[in-house]
Amino acid sequence: MASSEITLEAVPSIGEVSPQDWDACANPGGCGGNGKATSPGLPGDSLGISKPAYNPFVSHAFFSAVETSGSATSRTGWAPRHLVAKIGDRVAGVAPCYLKSHSQGEYVFDRGWADAYERAGGRYYPKLQVSVPFTPATGPRLLIRDGVDRDKIAEALAGGLVALCGVSKASSVHVTFARETEAKLLAGHGFLQRTDQQFHWHNQGFATFDDFLATLNSRHRKSIKRERRDALAAGITIHWLTGDDITEDAWDAFFAFYMETGSRKWGRPYLTREFFSLIGETMSRDVLLVMARRNDRWIAGAINFIGSDTLFGRNWGAVEHHPFLHFEVCYYQAIDFAIRHGLGNVEAGAQGEHKIARGYLPRTTHSAHFIADPGLRRAIADYLKRERAYVTEAGRELAELGPFRKDADEAP
Structure with missing residues (x-):
């Protein structure tokens, strides 16, 4: 050719x-x-x-x-x-x-x-x-x-x-x-x-998550506050891991979440354990792990990739299931991270009209x-x-x- x-x-x-x-x-x-x-x-x-x-x-x-x-x-x-x-x-x-x-x-x-x-x-x-x-x-x-x-x-x-x-x-x-x-x-x-349609969040120059909430109508604003509070009610703490903070132990925990949730959704998850170690070696500064911890162990997490102006949400998984924890780890923490680091957008992956109520609007x-x-x-x-x-x-x-x-x- x-x-x-x-x-x-x-x-x-x-x-x-x-x-x-x-x-x-x-x-x-x-x-x-x-x-x-x-x-x-x-x-x-x-x-x-x-x-x-x-x-x-x-x-x-x-x-x-x-x-x-x-x-x-x-x-x-x-x-x-x-x-x-x-x-x-x-x-x-x-x-x-x-x-x-x-x-x-x-x-x-x-x-x-x-x-x-x-x-x-x-x-x-x-x-x-x-x-x-x-x-x-x-x-x-x-x-x-x-x-x-x-x-x-x-x-x-x-x-x-x-x-x-x-x-x-x-x-x-x-x-x-x-x-x-x-x-x-x-x-x-x-x-x-x-x-087709996806649902993306756009940063309107917000300085804090509360600035974002102030743009919402009262019903959705109150709902998000309640969901964020209830998500952590069982003594759960949230941690952002990127760069050298992402250890092999963290990858082990996240892979367990990925396999548990992916096996239920798809039958056989696509990514191998080695994939996560490799990106940890070569592009850890491109990665944000949002991890949830309870009783001194990791219980859930989401992997995101960091672009110059966009945070890309990818896979999520959990070994304990708590009300609204998925929304907190995948959507609200991504918005919070984007605001704090001056990123203009969050892309939260495929499908999901439920994202609209959380501030993610349709994009073609x-x-x-x-x-x-x-x-x-x-x-x-x-x-x-x-x-x-x-x-x-x-x-x-x-x-x-x-x-x-x-x-x-x-x-x-």
């Missing part, structure tokens, strides 16, 4: 691309809080210097952790096929891509498409997935370094994904949780557009889908047209349910 002086190659491991080259594309200008081009640290604190638009999930360290740990490998149905664009010997852009034998761990659901195609005699798997494994967080998917013609590299990567689909004998290419601009660019290469997410079979493509295009209209209307209705004061004169 070639385009002018640009050459494209699909590599079978993140290890085939150096951390320096990958991160120059994934987070141009960013440097690692651990000295390994992985983390900008927290804005304005001792962990590092903030860099614009840093996204920890597209760092070399994160992909290396999911692959090296055995979480995303050929054996688990995530065979790496990262598309690398070069100008001469220099890496100019990459698209994190996997050849998949199932549709698990993606959070943009296409199992209905697969079932319909296979009932009609087609073969949906393998497919190509351009995403961060097990991570429903919006971020760049066409990663391009500074100092090159970005439009040209983006077009080359988009065309290369279509070509890789044919070479791999895949049914389709799915670019999920992409930026809207990337989805629109991919539309020019035959990718269908899809939208974008994906793009190349379907090789013309008949399947036509059917999916018709479905997506109707789905986009539904998502738009649902987002409007959900936004109206927000907990924020409608009357500026309402007493806080």
Whole structure:
């Protein structure tokens, strides 16, 4: 595959691309809080210097952790096929891509498409997935370094994904949780557009959590205060762990929470114990563990990843269950942390209309889908047209349910 002086190659491991080259594309200008081009640290604190638009999930360290740990490998149905664009010997852009034998761990659901195609005699798997494994967080998917013609590299990567689909004998290419601009660019290469909703919290320049509460109507304000009080009523204390504070003992405890809760939700959790040790070694300053403790032992926790302006909430688990503890650990502590560290947003993961009452409002997410079979493509295009209209209307209705004061004169 070639385009002018640009050459494209699909590599079978993140290890085939150096951390320096990958991160120059994934987070141009960013440097690692651990000295390994992985983390900008927290804005304005001792962990590092903030860099614009840093996204920890597209760092070399994160992909290396999911692959090296055995979480995303050929054996688990995530065979790496990262598309690398070069100008001469220099890496100019990459698209994190996997050849998949199932549709698990993606959070943009296409199992209905697969079932319909296979009932009609087609073969949906393998497919190509351009995403961060097990991570429903919006971020760049066409990663391009500074100092090159970005439009040209983006077009080359988009065309290369279509070509890789044919070479791999895949049914389709799915670019999920992409930026809207990337989805629109991919539309020019035959990718269908899809939208969905998540719930994000936005920092309006709050100095304290009480400042945030003051923007809510009285019913929701009182409800949140009660939930926070009741969550800790059994003598529970909350602890923020990041950087060197995250020990292997803390990872052991968190992994036990993850396995207990994940086994009930999914049957088999996706991430291995080694994954957490690896991110602890390579990107601990990108990680915030919010841990709950009672009677001198850890009982629950949530893992978050720290971007330059966003706290990304990911996995939660518990071995003791207390009223409202999930809301406290996952939502209210994330808001409190973001306010204290000057972060503009909290993304709380996939699904969950219950987040609206806690100050998280609907935001549209974008994906793009190349379907090789013309008949399947036509059917999916018709479905997506109707789905986009539904998502738009649902987002409007959900936004109206927000907990924020409608009357500026309402007493806080």
